[in-house]
Amino acid sequence: MAAAPNGDAYTTDNRPYRVFSLAPPTLLEITEVLQNGMQPLFQRLNVDIASCPYLSTAPYNLAGVGLCGNTSITELLPLQANVPWNQRTWDIRDILTTSCRDSFVIGTSYSTKPRMPYYGHLIMNATYRAPMDIRNESRLIFAERRNRQTRIEKLTDPNQMICNNKARFFISEGREGLVIRVRAKGRKTINTDIITSMQTILCEKYFMENKVIALGGVLKMTNGSVACNLMWGDYEEPLRPFHDFIRRQQCAEIHLESDMIAVGTIVNDKPQLIPQEQRYGVNLYDRSEFLCFSNYGAGGQFISDITPDITEYEGYFNVAENLISIF
Helix, strand or coil: CCCCCCCCCCCCCCCCEEEEECCCCCHHHHHHHHHHHHHHHEEEEEEEEEECCCCCCCCCCCCCCCCECCCEEEEECCCCCCCCHHHCEEECHHHHCCCCCCEEEEEEEEECCCCCCCCEEEEEEEEEECCCEEEECCEEEEECCCCCCEEEEECCCCCCCEEEEEEEEEEECCECCEEEEEEEEEECCCCCCHHHHHHHHHHHHHHHHCCCCEEEEEEEEECCEEEEEECECCCCCCCCCHHHHHHCCEEEEEECCCCEEEEEEEECCCCEEEEEEEECCEEEEECCCEEEECCCCCCEEEEEECCCCCCEEEEEEEECCEEEEEC
16 A cells, blocks of 8 residues: 555544554564574574565565554454354454554454355455455465365455454554565474464563564465465364364465465464374474465465475564554
8 A cells, every 4th residue: 555644534432442552672673583583493594674575566466565554463362152163253344444544454364154155264465445445355265175175265355354263463554664574494493383483482582571572474485395274165063162173174285386475473472382283293383373375276374394494484574563452
């Protein structure tokens, strides 16, 4: 989105959330923390501050231009204990349309019927301009049962922005600007992945200081193969409990024919090891989620690379200045 006035003069007192300032450290400080913490984990590693690439162009093909301007993190948690998990839904428009600012939202969630066309992993990717100009370019990723093939469904209907059970989004004004750039190759640690590593480093530095550090952004993967979890596009009800359901996802090995893009957020909670669960020799953690897509029909919930010597990463992240707490 261009650097123009932020939509119309539009406000409302009926907001389903509260905004809390996080007072985060500077980009430079977080950059140094990640550089020092990740250095022993990769053969080649460089974390610095750089201009965010134009995310609306290839290979990213997102709805917004950049990751800067009034940055926020919002998390939707499964608080409706007496409601089946596949019926716990939120509409992200309830947040976007009660703001007077231009907004670019990216993040991860789940999709379930009947409010969405298929079950699957939901890559939220949309822009908003007050009072009701919503451009939905989200993606829904799932595997078809009849042929076991991965399908990426592009969503353009503003009514199809319904997230399920849990979700975490990074919201900005979609402007150009300086962000944290992470370039890594040659993963040394055999039992963890780049996202878990970054989250662990931020946790070890800031969690005991009672600081919430939240990053949102994109991660480009090149060369080799990666593992991604996939949901089926349809299920018979009643469904299994959520954590049991998630463990039974398909896990596909994806050869990177060209760049694969992942979007998501990283919050400095401690990643929790899932006992006795591995994919391609990599431990599974309950940690921040990134969802992948490509222009050759492959994608899913990112687990790890499975070719650590040759897979390269290039990520761009900004830090959230605010926390949006949903009622």
